[in-house]
Amino acid sequence: MKKIAILIAVTSFFIFASGEKAQAQCKQQRVYHCARKGGNAIYLRDFNTKLKAVRSERSINGTKWPVVLNRGTRYRFILCTPSGFGNDVKLTLFDSKHPETRPWNSTEKSGGNMFDFICKRSGVYYVSIRFKQGKGKRKTCAVGILSFVGKNQ
Amino acid sequence: MIVDSFFTINSIMIKKLIFLFSLAIALSSCGGDDDDEVITADDMQDDSRAVQIDPEKINGLIESFPSPIEMAATIEDLKVPYSKKYLVPTEVAGDFDSNFEKALGLGMLSADLGYLNVYARKNAIVEYLTSIKRMADALDVDQFFEFQTLKRLATSSNDLDSLMTLSVMSYHDMDEHLRKTRRSSLSALMITGVWIEGQYLACKVNQFKSDKSTEEIIAGQKEILSGLLDVLTFFDDKPRFKTMNQQFKDLLKLYDKVEIKLIEGEDKITYDQDSIPLIEPGEHTDIIYTEEDLKNIENKIIQIRNNLISL
Numbered sequence: 001m002k003k004i005a006i007l008i009a010v011t012s013f014f015i016f017a018s019g020e021k022a023q024a025q026c027k028q029q030r031v032y033h034c035a036r037k038g039g040n041a042i043y044l045r046d047f048n049t050k051l052k053a054v055r056s057e058r059s060i061n062g063t064k065w066p067v068v069l070n071r072g073t074r075y076r077f078i079l080c081t082p083s084g085f086g087n088d089v090k091l092t093l094f095d096s097k098h099p100e101t102r103p104w105n106s107t108e109k110s111g112g113n114m115f116d117f118i119c120k121r122s123g124v125y126y127v128s129i130r131f132k133q134g135k136g137k138r139k140t141c142a143v144g145i146l147s148f149v150g151k152n153q
Numbered sequence: 154m155i156v157d158s159f160f161t162i163n164s165i166m167i168k169k170l171i172f173l174f175s176l177a178i179a180l181s182s183c184g185g186d187d188d189d190e191v192i193t194a195d196d197m198q199d200d201s202r203a204v205q206i207d208p209e210k211i212n213g214l215i216e217s218f219p220s221p222i223e224m225a226a227t228i229e230d231l232k233v234p235y236s237k238k239y240l241v242p243t244e245v246a247g248d249f250d251s252n253f254e255k256a257l258g259l260g261m262l263s264a265d266l267g268y269l270n271v272y273a274r275k276n277a278i279v280e281y282l283t284s285i286k287r288m289a290d291a292l293d294v295d296q297f298f299e300f301q302t303l304k305r306l307a308t309s310s311n312d313l314d315s316l317m318t319l320s321v322m323s324y325h326d327m328d329e330h331l332r333k334t335r336r337s338s339l340s341a342l343m344i345t346g347v348w349i350e351g352q353y354l355a356c357k358v359n360q361f362k363s364d365k366s367t368e369e370i371i372a373g374q375k376e377i378l379s380g381l382l383d384v385l386t387f388f389d390d391k392p393r394f395k396t397m398n399q400q401f402k403d404l405l406k407l408y409d410k411v412e413i414k415l416i417e418g419e420d421k422i423t424y425d426q427d428s429i430p431l432i433e434p435g436e437h438t439d440i441i442y443t444e445e446d447l448k449n450i451e452n453k454i455i456q457i458r459n460n461l462i463s464l
Binding site for chain 2: 028031032035036039042043044045046065066067068070071072073074076097104105110112114115116117118120121122123124146148150151
């Protein structure tokens with residue numbers, strides 16, 4: 001019995017120790033499929049988040065990431081959510097002059113799951129993925145994609 | 154009585170099994186999304202100062218930096234002809250010994266791989282993938298670099314879009330893993346490698362055929378370079394960083410002469426043929442520089458990049 005116990009413990013350790021790689025591969029699949037929705041745009045980076053249910057104002061709603069954009073480039077932002085959650089979540093692009101409450105754009109504002117943005121000032125911008133209206137009854141996950149459409153000459 | 158003690162022994166064993174199983178799960182979950190991983194003594198030494206200051210701030214700054222493929226995509230979009238002589242020769246990269254050099258090289262070669270990807274140079278892609286794999290192995294991030302898949306895509310597939318996407322994803326996963334394992338200094342070197350190699354490519358392209366768009370890409374890096382230096386100066390207490398950082402500080406001084414003016418304007422929203430909304434801000438920047446300013450900046454960028462690969 002003792003030997004079986006040790007065997008199970010050792011086996012489970014090895015199974016779960018490779019968890020990080022498996023998790024990375026799973027994430028890669030989600031990101032890869034979302035990136036492909038951008039058409040001919042070239043994938044640059046992704047924004048991956050797990051959204052916990054938000055029932056009160058004190059709960060943390062989503063995540064924000066800083067992102068450096070280059071002047072003169074047309075970028076594409078895409079939001080992917082599991083089926084059934086598309087209307088609950090939004091991706092927002094903002095910066096210090098256009099805060100999240102008055103952003104450059106969001107998937108909610110533009111009414112779809114993607115939008116393009118021509119950067120006219122090189123610098124740090126922010127992307128957030130959050131529940132719309134600040135609240136979400138069910139936990140979910142979401143992937144945002146930033147891709148390169150072209151130079152705006 | 155015998156049956157009772159049999160059940161008692163078995164229930165103890167089952168509890169032990171549950172405990173061992175839970176322990177295995179708990180140990181393995183340390184590699185999850187939010188938890189720190191096991192840190193080696195070397196790593197702690199490598200990143201100790203950063204951890205004392207503010208790892209969150211550094212990681213946020215590092216994370217914001219452009220992707221290794223962005224400059225290459227920009228250059229290709231400007232219809233500039235391909236030239237392999239702009240890239241870091243893989244034989245030179247083979248001589249990178251220390252972790253400092255390897256992390257810097259990993260960034261530079263990732264930018265070069267981006268360049269090869271957008272120009273669809275399959276043979277050279279395999280050569281650069283092999284070099285990157287060697288560095289990823291040495292930095293212990295090879296598990297995030299899908300070498301076999303990428304090699305297969307490069308050699309036996311016409312799906313270069315997938316190759317491009319997967320190689321950029323691998324880069325981000327390696328970078329993220331370094332930050333998660335508190336090796337932010339190596340991550341900072343990777344983004345430095347990507348940035349300097351991207352700028353070097355832009356400078357070489359501009360020297361080959363001068364163009365207003367390319368000039369503005371180079372001249373417009375003032376704020377981005379300043380952000381990069383914010384990251385790098387966190388590691389100023391390390392002698393190799395200090396020497397390298399001084400070169401970037403000298404470059405930033407040259408940018409003092411470049412004036413970036415913010416012009417107000419009205420935002421425009423249009424829809425393209427696929428009905429994707431396009432936001433064009435009215436507010437934009439004018440970059441004011443002289444030919445001499447640009448030449449000095451280009452020469453300095455080329456000098457820094459060449460110094461870095463001959464470490």
